[in-house]
Amino acid sequence: MAQVPQTFFDALAVRTWCGLALGALGRAREEIDAINVYPVADGDTGTNLYLTLESAATAVEAVFAGYETGAEKPSLADAVHAMAHGALIGARGNSGTILAQLVRGMSQVLAGTGGETPHTDGAGLRLALRRAADSARQAVAHPVEGTVLTVASAAAEAAEETEGDCGTVARAAYEGARTALAATPGQLPALGRAGVVDAGGRGLVTVLGALVEVFTGEAVRETPAAREAPAPREASQAAPGVHARVEDMWGADLCADPADTGGPAYEVIYLLEAGDAAVARLRERLDALGDSLVVVGGDGLWNVHVHVDDAGAAVEAGVEAGRPYRIRITHFGLGDVHTGGERPPRERAQRAVVAVVPGEGLAGLYTEAGATTVLARPGEPPASGELVQAVRRAHAREVVLLPNDAELRHPAAAAAEQARTQGIRVALIPTRSAVQGIAALAVHEPQRRFDEDVVQMTAAAGATRYAEVVVAERQSWTTAGICQAGDVLGLIDGDVAVIGSDVTATAATVLDRMLQAGGELVTLVVGDDAPQAVAEHLEARVRESYLAVDTVVYRGGRQGTLLLIGVE
16 A cells, blocks of 8 residues: 655654654564675674664654644654664664664754744755765774665765755665665675675665655665575574574673684673763764674663673773663674684474573573573563564474463564564463463473464463552552552562552562462472562561462562462
């Protein structure tokens, strides 16, 4: 169905652009992953661009949702600032980090050119594209031609040479980018040898194509990815060198010298809260440690990306500069990523379980049980693209997906649907808590028929009541009455059932209510912030008051809640 064209660049145009670009990147993701050969042939550029833009689109949707109840609508500044912030905090990989800075550069102009009006025109778009290209180039420590930077500059130059409305300017930028993209194999030897265009540039052309559709209502023609386009590689081959993603490096031995592979062994990415002067010093230090350095952001919040041999030193540099968080470290495989050799494809497993877990402790428990995990930190739920990545990483013909959170139902369903299009048989079990996931995983039997296994796991999860104990952040109306900030809340099956002042006492009341309906096994998952004695107290209470009921205790780490309780 044709897109209704936008006349001006306003908040609605930003929202539409995000949606169209996300859809286009979703369709092109596998193709872009397959042509990813520079700076590292890790086959994830399309996925990283998709995840970055998904974060941006989510932030824009949140702004519109905030205005739904009132008569006012979000301004252009509201929308572009949200898009830039979402891209910044969700940026993945070298390409995603540069895309985030491109969006930030555009937002700086678009938020200002609107002035007191709710939109901007073709002249404003021209300025925005120029600022985007310049700011992205400045963010890269050592810019290389034949990359997305070249494509972005060509788009800006073509736009500057064009007069007209937003549609005219957007189309000129798109055509300029396409022309520059086609020339990238002649600028970068790695691309020429592989016979492909630059993957990051291909992604940018896709995003600009969506912008053309916003203002013209017409979908653009497809952009060829290669001189002789290779068939998309399977998920197992798309990133042959990436064999370990460490979500948080603390406690991990990542400082050992890797074997000489002709390039750095690790990709390090983190968000950083720091001032401009500290970031300038950080750039110098990281530039001396490795390559592919990109630092984007501003106003106290930055996204840092670098390839290094000493991942610990890269993070320590961030600690000295400010407060790094959302630390992600990828270990490139030895003998393949940087040297061009490929190890034989790993045989697919018949079945795997992918589970979202709220803390490092549970991640370890699920991993020991054979599951592929996705860590969900407080306030940072995984997007559907991350779940798709995890399904692919599981490398199995059949996958059971455990979202372990009621609010992840829709992203999990979208991830399952996308994975099915890649030939993976996926069953989504609607677990609403990690304790339901534990129950499902306990009865998982890979040797059973897939349907039978899913039925048994679903039954086990459904037979497990769940509860959590948390601290109220603010005054609020609940199903148990009015709570104040600092009150201890006991939630049973998602609803507030108990309001108290003491963690242990509240947890005991919650457990008693759950066991009134019967039960044979109590599962306690204790968070780092829970009182030391709470588990011992609850274990003793069950032992003394409820005959033939067993209790098992796990340490959940930083899981966002003081305590998770399961009764089955």
